[in-house]
Amino acid sequence: MGLLIDKEQCTMCEACLSSCPFGSLEVRDEAIYATESCTLCGACIDACPMDAISIEGGREVEEDSFADYKGILIFGEQRQGKVASVVYELLGEGRKLADQLGEELSVVLLGAGLEEEAKKLIHGSADKVYLYDDTNLEKFHDDVFTEVIANLVHEVKPSIMLCGATAIGRSFFPILAGKLKTGLTADCTELAIDKKEGYILQTRPAFGGNIMATIICPYTRPQMATIRAKVFKPAPLDIHHKGEVITKSFDSTKIKSRYVIQQVVETVEETANIADADIIVSGGRGVGGPEGFKLIEELALAIGGAVGASRAAVDAGWIKYPHQVGQTGKTVCPKLYIACGISGAIQHLAGMQSADVIVAINKDKDAPIFDVATYGIVGEVDEIIPLLIKKLKKG
Numbered sequence: 001m002g003l004l005i006d007k008e009q010c011t012m013c014e015a016c017l018s019s020c021p022f023g024s025l026e027v028r029d030e031a032i033y034a035t036e037s038c039t040l041c042g043a044c045i046d047a048c049p050m051d052a053i054s055i056e057g058g059r060e061v062e063e064d065s066f067a068d069y070k071g072i073l074i075f076g077e078q079r080q081g082k083v084a085s086v087v088y089e090l091l092g093e094g095r096k097l098a099d100q101l102g103e104e105l106s107v108v109l110l111g112a113g114l115e116e117e118a119k120k121l122i123h124g125s126a127d128k129v130y131l132y133d134d135t136n137l138e139k140f141h142d143d144v145f146t147e148v149i150a151n152l153v154h155e156v157k158p159s160i161m162l163c164g165a166t167a168i169g170r171s172f173f174p175i176l177a178g179k180l181k182t183g184l185t186a187d188c189t190e191l192a193i194d195k196k197e198g199y200i201l202q203t204r205p206a207f208g209g210n211i212m213a214t215i216i217c218p219y220t221r222p223q224m225a226t227i228r229a230k231v232f233k234p235a236p237l238d239i240h241h242k243g244e245v246i247t248k249s250f251d252s253t254k255i256k257s258r259y260v261i262q263q264v265v266e267t268v269e270e271t272a273n274i275a276d277a278d279i280i281v282s283g284g285r286g287v288g289g290p291e292g293f294k295l296i297e298e299l300a301l302a303i304g305g306a307v308g309a310s311r312a313a314v315d316a317g318w319i320k321y322p323h324q325v326g327q328t329g330k331t332v333c334p335k336l337y338i339a340c341g342i343s344g345a346i347q348h349l350a351g352m353q354s355a356d357v358i359v360a361i362n363k364d365k366d367a368p369i370f371d372v373a374t375y376g377i378v379g380e381v382d383e384i385i386p387l388l389i390k391k392l393k394k395g
């Protein structure tokens with residue numbers, strides 16, 4: 001794929017030059033060329049008044065043929081025979097989007113011995129589960145998974161495909177998008193449907209996290225996105241939900257991996273149990289120093305929660321990185337999140353705003369954290385937290 005500039009059509013008006021957000025177009029020998037930094041974002045295509053620019057191999061699908069593409073297909077990531085929790089989060093959000101579109105919600109599940117897991121996905125609100133139950137698929141091989149799912153996509157033509165932004169999703173979804181010659185928005189934190197056009201609106205942090213960009217995929221199908229874990233609520237299980245498990249097969253003599261997995265080594269790193277905690281007490285710059293975190297730990301202990309932190313506190317060395325909540329830390333979805341001395345920067349909110357109940361303690365009544373808080377306490381952390389601990393200890 002590359003940028004094609006039709007020299008016959010181009011009038012050298014240079015509208016494309018100023019439209020390029022990456023400064024990737026240059027004039028050489030009285031013609032315009034794309035440099036290596038071009039990301040094929042397409043801004044110049046829209047800016048060109050002469051329709052002289054196109055993407056080689058892109059925008060091939062005529063919009064009329066999109067009528068064949070319907071429904072949402074979720075990649076059912078599993079490890080050791082157990083479907084990952086992010087799949088249920090995608091089902092929860094996918095159900096809402098599919099209902100808005102009036103289309104089906106499906107899951108593609110690859111692995112061995114997964115019949116019960118497939119039924120559970122139906123209870124998690126899937127209308128269909130395409131099940132490839134084969135010992136050759138027991139271990140994840142990105143080349144085999146790509147090939148098998150690409151064939152399914154050609155057959156069932158989903159309009160939207162979703163996958164968790166996990167190590168597995170991040171490794172093979174871009175390859176799949178390349179194979180299908182379509183776009184992919186990685187690491188989304190929000191999804192919605194454009195009511196007029198029916199596109200999926202894929203929102204993710206961009207430009208170093210300084211803005212939230214909403215991305216659409218108007219020219220190719222399927223529209224593909226990976227989504228961070230814990231940003232959506234998991235679909236509740238309903239044993240009465242009706243759906244169909246469709247058994248699929250593939251020719252393992254034709255679709256073979258180019259590599260052999262010798263060993264799976266689990267890395268040992270310092271961990272903090274915040275990702276799955278029901279209660280998190282988090283401290284920010286407002287706790288004042290490492291000693292402030294002693295108070296946070298005491299409150300966490302009294303309430304039976306884990307300790308989280310803002311990046312400012314981590315950067316200051318008051319607490320270790322595994323505790324960081326936010327865009328470049330962990331995304332959490334506890335029942336209760338207590339933010340102490342945290343301002344509520346967008347990058348912090350990206351990691352915790354789906355918590356069921358948010359309590360904010362901050363001395364500044366105008367701090368943005370109060371915009372997302374269920375309950376707000378305006379005051380000094382070193383006055384409020386000891387009062388809370390005392391109350392909790394009294395029972």
Ligand SMILES: Cc1cc2nc3c(=O)[nH]c(=O)nc-3n(C[C@H](O)[C@H](O)[C@H](O)COP(=O)(O)OP(=O)(O)OC[C@H]3O[C@@H](n4cnc5c(N)ncnc54)[C@H](O)[C@@H]3O)c2cc1C
Nearest residue numbers: 208209284285286310311312326327328329341343363381
């Ligand atoms: C690309 C990028 C990625 C980022 N990723 C993350 C991320 O993953 N997680 C993250 O948290 N941030 C992240 N940030 C940083 C983010 O923008 C903020 O700088 C950071 O969240 C601020 O941390 P804070 O709220 O602890 O500090 P501040 O913004 O300094 O806020 C401190 C707050 O404490 C209050 N306060 C001060 N003293 C007291 C007191 N005694 N009692 C009560 N309240 C008090 C103040 O009123 C203030 O609201 C990222 C930034 C960028 C650019």
